[in-house]
Amino acid sequence: MDQNHQPRGCPMASRRFLLAAAAGLAGAAAGARLAGAEPDHPPLIKTASLTTDRLLPFHGRHQNGIVTPQQGHTYFAAFDIATDKRAEVAGLLRRWTQAAEKLTQGQPLGSDDPNTPPPDSGDVLGLPPSRLTLTFGLGPTLFTKDGADRFGLAKHRPEAFVDLPRFVGDQLVPERTGGDLSVQACGDDPQATMSAVRQLMRLAYGVATIRWVQNGFLAGYDPKITPRNLMGFKDGTFNPDVKDPKITDRLIWAGDEGGAWMRGGTYVVARPIRIALEHWDRMKLSFQEQTIGREKRSGAPLSATGAHNDEFTPIDLDANDRDGNPIIPENAHVRLAAPQTNDGAQILRRGYSYDNGVSLVAERWPPWRHAVELDAGLLFVCYQRDPRTGFIKIFDRMSKFDMLNQFVTHVGGGLFACPGGVAPGRYLAQDLFEA
Amino acid sequence: MDQNHQPRGCPMASRRFLLAAAAGLAGAAAGARLAGAEPDHPPLIKTASLTTDRLLPFHGRHQNGIVTPQQGHTYFAAFDIATDKRAEVAGLLRRWTQAAEKLTQGQPLGSDDPNTPPPDSGDVLGLPPSRLTLTFGLGPTLFTKDGADRFGLAKHRPEAFVDLPRFVGDQLVPERTGGDLSVQACGDDPQATMSAVRQLMRLAYGVATIRWVQNGFLAGYDPKITPRNLMGFKDGTFNPDVKDPKITDRLIWAGDEGGAWMRGGTYVVARPIRIALEHWDRMKLSFQEQTIGREKRSGAPLSATGAHNDEFTPIDLDANDRDGNPIIPENAHVRLAAPQTNDGAQILRRGYSYDNGVSLVAERWPPWRHAVELDAGLLFVCYQRDPRTGFIKIFDRMSKFDMLNQFVTHVGGGLFACPGGVAPGRYLAQDLFEA
Numbered sequence: 105m106d107q108n109h110q111p112r113g114c115p116m117a118s119r120r121f122l123l124a125a126a127a128g129l130a131g132a133a134a135g136a137r138l139a140g141a142e143p144d145h146p147p148l149i150k151t152a153s154l155t156t157d158r159l160l161p162f163h164g165r166h167q168n169g170i171v172t173p174q175q176g177h178t179y180f181a182a183f184d185i186a187t188d189k190r191a192e193v194a195g196l197l198r199r200w201t202q203a204a205e206k207l208t209q210g211q212p213l214g215s216d217d218p219n220t221p222p223p224d225s226g227d228v229l230g231l232p233p234s235r236l237t238l239t240f241g242l243g244p245t246l247f248t249k250d251g252a253d254r255f256g257l258a259k260h261r262p263e264a265f266v267d268l269p270r271f272v273g274d275q276l277v278p279e280r281t282g283g284d285l286s287v288q289a290c291g292d293d294p295q296a297t298m299s300a301v302r303q304l305m306r307l308a309y310g311v312a313t314i315r316w317v318q319n320g321f322l323a324g325y326d327p328k329i330t331p332r333n334l335m336g337f338k339d340g341t342f343n344p345d346v347k348d349p350k351i352t353d354r355l356i357w358a359g360d361e362g363g364a365w366m367r368g369g370t371y372v373v374a375r376p377i378r379i380a381l382e383h384w385d386r387m388k389l390s391f392q393e394q395t396i397g398r399e400k401r402s403g404a405p406l407s408a409t410g411a412h413n414d415e416f417t418p419i420d421l422d423a424n425d426r427d428g429n430p431i432i433p434e435n436a437h438v439r440l441a442a443p444q445t446n447d448g449a450q451i452l453r454r455g456y457s458y459d460n461g462v463s464l465v466a467e468r469w470p471p472w473r474h475a476v477e478l479d480a481g482l483l484f485v486c487y488q489r490d491p492r493t494g495f496i497k498i499f500d501r502m503s504k505f506d507m508l509n510q511f512v513t514h515v516g517g518g519l520f521a522c523p524g525g526v527a528p529g530r531y532l533a534q535d536l537f538e539a
Numbered sequence: 540m541d542q543n544h545q546p547r548g549c550p551m552a553s554r555r556f557l558l559a560a561a562a563g564l565a566g567a568a569a570g571a572r573l574a575g576a577e578p579d580h581p582p583l584i585k586t587a588s589l590t591t592d593r594l595l596p597f598h599g600r601h602q603n604g605i606v607t608p609q610q611g612h613t614y615f616a617a618f619d620i621a622t623d624k625r626a627e628v629a630g631l632l633r634r635w636t637q638a639a640e641k642l643t644q645g646q647p648l649g650s651d652d653p654n655t656p657p658p659d660s661g662d663v664l665g666l667p668p669s670r671l672t673l674t675f676g677l678g679p680t681l682f683t684k685d686g687a688d689r690f691g692l693a694k695h696r697p698e699a700f701v702d703l704p705r706f707v708g709d710q711l712v713p714e715r716t717g718g719d720l721s722v723q724a725c726g727d728d729p730q731a732t733m734s735a736v737r738q739l740m741r742l743a744y745g746v747a748t749i750r751w752v753q754n755g756f757l758a759g760y761d762p763k764i765t766p767r768n769l770m771g772f773k774d775g776t777f778n779p780d781v782k783d784p785k786i787t788d789r790l791i792w793a794g795d796e797g798g799a800w801m802r803g804g805t806y807v808v809a810r811p812i813r814i815a816l817e818h819w820d821r822m823k824l825s826f827q828e829q830t831i832g833r834e835k836r837s838g839a840p841l842s843a844t845g846a847h848n849d850e851f852t853p854i855d856l857d858a859n860d861r862d863g864n865p866i867i868p869e870n871a872h873v874r875l876a877a878p879q880t881n882d883g884a885q886i887l888r889r890g891y892s893y894d895n896g897v898s899l900v901a902e903r904w905p906p907w908r909h910a911v912e913l914d915a916g917l918l919f920v921c922y923q924r925d926p927r928t929g930f931i932k933i934f935d936r937m938s939k940f941d942m943l944n945q946f947v948t949h950v951g952g953g954l955f956a957c958p959g960g961v962a963p964g965r966y967l968a969q970d971l972f973e974a
Contacts, residue, residue, distance in 0.1 A: 179894075218825040225820055226771030226835055231758055279899075279911075294729075295758035295769070298894050302913065306820055314911050317896045323666055323730035334730070336661030385660055385741055390653040400661055459614075459733050460895065461752045464714075476714075476749050478737065 158292075159233045162208045164525040165368045166357060169237030170487050171346035171452070173327070175290040178320045178456045179297040180374050180483060181305070182283025182518060183312040185246065190255040193246075194537040196311045200287075200304055201531035204238040207300045223306075228299045234291040236300060240532050241286035241372055241520025249284075260536055262362030264371065264490040268519045271503040280376060280516025283315045288374070288485070294319065316516060318376050320456025320483040330403065330415060334457050334480055335384055335511075337396050338403040341415040344450050355450050355494075356487055358524075365536035368524030370487045373451075373495040375517030376458060379481035383469055384511045395507040397436030405438065407431045421445065433507065440502045449497040451486040458483045468510070481512065491519055593727075594668045597643045599960040600803045601792060602967075604672030605922050606781035606887070608762070610725040613755045613891045614732035615809050615918060616740070617718025617953060618747040620681065625690040628681075629972040631746045635722070635739055636966035639673040642735045660741075663734045669726040671735055675967050676721035676807055676955025684719075695971055697797030699806065699925040703954045706938040715811060715951025718750045723809070723920070729754065751951060753811050755891025755918040765838065765850060769892050769915060770819055770946075772831050773838040776850040779887050790885050790929075791922055793959075800971035803959030805922045808886075808930040810952030811893060814916035818904055819946045830942040832871030840873065842866045856880070868942065875937045884932045886921040893918045903945070916947065926954055 160168055185193055206213055210233035213224035246254070247261040287304055289297040298319065305314055325331040333339040344351050353359070358366045384392070389400060398405050403415030407423040421439055423431040432439050443450050460479040467473055488494030503509065523533040595603055620628055641648055645668035648659035681689070682696040722739055724732040733754065740749055760766040768774040779786050788794070793801045819827070824835060833840050838850030842858040856874055858866040867874050878885050895914040902908055923929025938944065958968040 215824065217823075218828075219823050221821050222771075222824050222827075222835070225769075225816070227767050227769050228758065229767060229771065229836065230764060231760055231767070234759070293759040294756045294894065295767075295892065298769075298915070302816065302820075305817075305913075314897050319894055319896065321729045323663065324669070324728040325666055329665060332662050332664060332666070332730075334660075334662050334733075336657075336664065381660070381737065382740075385737075386656050388652075388654050389650065389657050392657075393653075400657070401664065457730065459729065459754055461754065462749050478740075480733070 158235050159209055160235050160237055162205050162238070162526070163528050166525045167239050167369070167522055168208070168525075169239035169288060169290045170370060170372075170454070170522070171352060171356065172235075172237055172290070174322060174340075174454055175235050175237070176292045176322050176324060177290070177294045177297045178483065178485075179289045179294075179301045179317065180320070180485070181287050181289075181301045181317040182243070182315045182520075183285040183287075183305075183308060184315045185254075185284040185312050187311050188254065190257075190537065192311050193255060194531075194534075196285075196308055197240075197533055197537070198531040199307045200240065201526055203303060203307055204240075204300075207303060208236050208238055209233070210236075213303060223303075225299060225302060225306075227302075228293075228296050231293060231296060234293040234296040236289065236291040236296050238300060238304075239288045239290070239372070239522060241288075241522045242533060242536075243282060243284045243286065243518060243520050245282060246284040257536060260363055260365065260539055262358075262366055262521065264358075264362060264492060265519075265521050266492060266496070268373070268491070269496065269500070271499060271514070273503055273509055273513065275513050275515055277516050280316045280318075282518045283520075285312060286372070286374070286518070286520040288372070294321070318374075318458055318483050318516075320458040322456055333482060334379060334381060335392070335396075336400055337392075337398065338415050339455070339482075340453060341403060344452050346452065354489070356452055356489055358489055362521075363535070363539070365523050365533050365539065366521060370489060370522050371491045371494070372520050372522055373484070373486050373488075373491060373517065374520070375484045375514050377482045377484050378479065378513045378515050380468065380511045380513075381478045381480060382475075383467070394433050394436060395511075397432045397438035405432060406436075435505045435507045437502075437506055437508045440506050441498065446498050446501070449493055451488045451494045451498065454485045454487065456483045456485070457481070484514075484517070487522075495519075593670050594644055595670050595672055597640050597673070597961070598963050601960045602674050602804070602957055603643070603960075604674035604723060604725045605805060605807075605889070605957070606787060606791065607670075607672055607725070609757060609775075609889055610670050610672070611727045611757050611759060612725070612729045612732050613918065613920075614724045614729075614736045614752065615755070615920070616722050616724075616736045616752040617678070617750045617955075618720040618722075618740075618743060619750045620689075620719040620747050622746050623689065625692075625972065627746050628690060629966075629969075631743055632675075632968055632972070633966040634742045635675065636961055638738060638742055639675075639735075642738060643671050643673055644668070645671075648738060658738075658741075660734060660737060662737075663728075663731050666728060666731060669728040669731040671724065671726040671731050673735060673739075674723045674725070674807070674957060676723075676957045677968060677971075678717060678719045678721065678953060678955050680717060681719040692971060695798055695800065695974055697793075697801055697956065699793075699797060699927060700954075700956050701927060701931070703808070703926070704931065704935070706934060706949070708938050708944055708948065710948050710950055712951050715751045715753075717953045718955075720747060721807070721809070721953070721955040723807070729756070753809075753893055753895075753918050753951075755893040757891055768917060769814060769816060770827070770831075771835055772827075772833060773850050774890070774917075775888060776838060779885050781887065789924070791887055791924055793924055797956075798970070798974070800958050800968050800974065801956060805924060805957050806926045806929070807955050807957055808919070808921050808923075808926060808952065809955070810919045810949050812917045812919050813914065813948045813950050815903065815946050815948075816913045816915060817910075818902070829868050829871060830946075832867045832873035840867065841871075870940045870942045872937075872941055872943045875941050876933065881933050881936070884928055886923045886929045886933065889920045889922065891918045891920070892916070919949075919952075922957075930954075 215222040244267050247257045289300040291297045323331045330338040330341050344355050356370050358369045404413035404417050405419040407420035408417040462476050463479040465477050650657040682692045724735040726732045758766045765773040765776050779790050791805050793804045839848035839852050840854040842855035843852040897911050898914040900912050
């Protein structure tokens with residue numbers, strides 16, 4: 105138990121490797137954490153999957169992980185700032201930027217000394233880079249908290265960056281809500297995403313503490329297939345076409361309206377939404393389909409009448425049955441989410457299923473018992489250029505009328521401003537802190 | 540919100556598909572949930588991954604998921620029996636067996652009526668079968684609880700099926716400990732494993748309620764590489780050779796000693812072990828390596844002296860340095876775990892990392908603050924023919940002396956008897972309930 109033992113069996117191989125890594129010699133080319141290791145230790149990984157297409161660039165006009173094709177796993181984290189010094193916050197964002205440059209490129213954070221704690225936990229040594237992206241955000245409370253302009257940033261808070269209103273049905277748990285900073289790691293491996301955030305937590309010691317996190321996953325469907333959510337429905341069929349710059353510039357990326365630091369940035373709403381799966385599972389198939397407004401198996405809208413309908417068949421909100429009643433119910437989820445019923449409002453959804461095991465809950469339906477039930481649902485994540493005309497616009501009505509509301513509860517989350525992308529040599533939100 | 544709406548846009552496609560599935564026509568051949576769908580809806584999945592080698596057989600002399608090459612994800616669940624009728628417990632095991640036969644073969648549980656709740660939640664429709672295995676166990680409390688022989692089974696409780704003793708350092712949370720029945724789903728997709736247990740929960744309504752669950756994952760290393768755990772060390776290097784029947788019969792599979800129902804069965808210990816990762820990350824590399832007894836990068840034992848050492852280099856527990864001190868410390872993890880120091884005791888480890896987000900804890904080390912920290916660690920799972928000479932033998936000493944104990948806390952779990960495998964037409968533990 106003596107931590108002051110002299111080091112024994114001094115791991116030269118490890119040390120040499122880590123030195124090389126620290127000098128930027130390892131990993132960069134092949135994208136493997138252990139590529140470039142000394143010749144007497146052959147690289148641990150030589151697989152077809154280790155091609156550079158599994159490394160995604162960190163630098164660019166926009167942050168990555170937003171319009172990036174969705175990876176299989178996520179780890180979303182929100183932090184509280186624990187200092188009152190603006191320079192320390194800027195310093196953290198600089199350290200995080202430098203770390204993200206390495207982590208997303210499959211490089212360890214480096215170490216050169218067996219007598220110090222390794223800067224990188226090492227739990228992804230030799231693991232493929234897994235298309236890791238790291239997307240950072242700033243919370244409203246970084247600008248103004250309890251009425252105070254904490255870091256002299258309040259004057260740079262964009263008009264669009266409002267506080268989220270309280271919505272009907274919100275049951276937000278304080279320990280799962282808000283935060284001064286956010287980071288979303290996305291990647292194809294749960295250990296890769298968790299490890300990346302863990303390293304960022306370590307770099308924040310003394311400046312910021314973790315407030316809440318939520319991991320999530322997408323079922324591993326063929327990439328050409330829309331994955332099903334935990335309710336058994338295809339989720340994500342209609343999303344803005346992120347390959348069209350006209351659309352992304354209109355719906356996702358901020359222009360000049362938020363100041364230089366938000367140019368090319370966006371706003372993210374992330375909310376863990378618990379789903380009463382036991383309740384949902386007890387509903388008859390036709391009722392599930394009316395609630396959503398789509399067929400469960402095919403994903404086709406209930407209004408589809410042709411011979412070859414699928415999830416991409418356009419929704420006909422005006423279709424009526426013989427009695428003149430709408431085929432897609434007035435309060436069906438797809439109707440309330442549709443741009444047509446929201447003055448054209450659209451958001452880029454990029455959510456994940458989450459599974460926090462089970463917990464004791466008081467049921468909201470007969471026989472109103474207390475029971476241990478699945479603590480699972482959707483980590484709803486959406487991006488938009490302006491939350492007032494995006495999530496807030498759409499969800500305000502949805503929170504009041506959606507048939508789905510009897511099965512879902514928003515239990516936390518927040519709104520964060522994601523600054524524009526980072527150029528090499530600069531750090532995230534530098535234009536804000538050095539304005 | 541009216542659940543009695545007449546079904547609209549009646550989803551004939553879904554219904555026809557589900558009818559076909561119920562009749563066993565779908566999925567069986569190709570292993571895809573949607574294979575065999577009607578011709579006007581082409582099968583959703585046609586990928587190379589959908590070969591039968593991703594389906595693992597359910598029937599056999601032993602239950603599957605034990606010596607099966609380890610899949611990427613797990614969902615472990617423990618249930619409490621909520622009835623006093625033995626026949627209802629047997630009936631549940633029959634339903635679970637029948638469901639497991641379908642679920643592990645990529646078949647939905649079937650539905651034929653839009654006016655009833657679908658028996659299968661449908662959240663894995665179209666998903667590859669993901670090498671799903673389901674492994675069932677019976678808890679000690681199924682035989683004897685508070686001194687009572689609940690179901691007349693006490694006389695069939697094998698001698699080896701003892702209650703786990705209380706170990707030094709145990710901090711077991713009642714809500715995460717014990718249970719009358721257990722099931723471990725393993726598979727290559729987190730939604731597949733969760734969905735399978737969810738269907739079993741539904742089949743248990745009225746007979747058994749969920750007590751605790753823990754999901755877990757393995758980092759997605761190349762299958763030829765020993766994956767690293769959250770501490771950054773390779774985990775699972777030495778395990779009994781499950782390809783050698785002499786070894787598995789000696790160490791894993793019960794013979795006649797436990798009665799007919801346990802023949803070919805085994806005992807599983809599953810324990811969520813929280814790891815103080817923030818504390819671990821602050822330790823210098825050499826101390827981490829002494830704690831484990833291995834080099835972090837290569838996995839080689841600290842005693843290795845040759846030029847080409849790796850994780851498979853045999854551990855030399857007798858090696859001393861020049862001063863006569865053991866090179867692998869007296870209380871290093873590998874020394875205490877080694878068969879040589881445990882009268883030859885060996886277990887089959889099959890654990891997973893777990894990540895439950897963060898929670899508020901009182902730290903066990905200076906400055907003893909309260910802090911929000913990672914609620915993550917190892918879902919330790921091991922199999923053995925006799926827990927008295929397996930886990931209990933090894934862990935009794937380890938719990939007292941292992942240097943690792945300052946970083947790890949056992950917070951729940953249990954011991955379960957996994958009956959022998961099931962032949963077609965029979966159900967799990969039938970020999971016990973019909974003895």
